[in-house]
Amino acid sequence: MSTPLILGCVWIIAAAIVAMLPMQRQMLPGMALLIAAPVLLAWIAYAHGWMWLALGLFAILSMFRNPLLYFARRALGRPAELPPELRK
Numbered sequence: 001m002s003t004p005l006i007l008g009c010v011w012i013i014a015a016a017i018v019a020m021l022p023m024q025r026q027m028l029p030g031m032a033l034l035i036a037a038p039v040l041l042a043w044i045a046y047a048h049g050w051m052w053l054a055l056g057l058f059a060i061l062s063m064f065r066n067p068l069l070y071f072a073r074r075a076l077g078r079p080a081e082l083p084p085e086l087r088k
Contacts (some may be wrong), residue, residue, distance in 0.1 A: 004043040008056060011040055015063055034064055 011033065018029045037060045045053035061068065073080035 002047055004040065004047045005052075008040060008044055011036065012059070019063075030064075030067065034067065037064075 014029075015033050018026055018033060021029070041053055041056045041060065044056055070080045070082075
């Protein structure tokens with residue numbers, strides 16, 4: 001197995017561990033994973049082709065659908081509410 005795919009598997013395990021954390025503690029490691037995802041996807045695509053890129057992109061969009069929808073709504077100027085656990 002190549003290095004990008006091994007790091008992709010580690011990324012998935014890290015994302016699963018972060019998902020088990022309480023909501024207040026997910027923010028920092030979740031943002032780090034979200035920022036690292038495009039770099040990792042580009043490396044996987046370079047090494048293995050667009051099909052693996054599509055599978056990885058689908059997995060990342062599935063895992064981070066709520067934060068990505070929040071950021072998309074904010075970017076488009078639409079109202080975006082935080083989950084009740086994050087409101088203070």
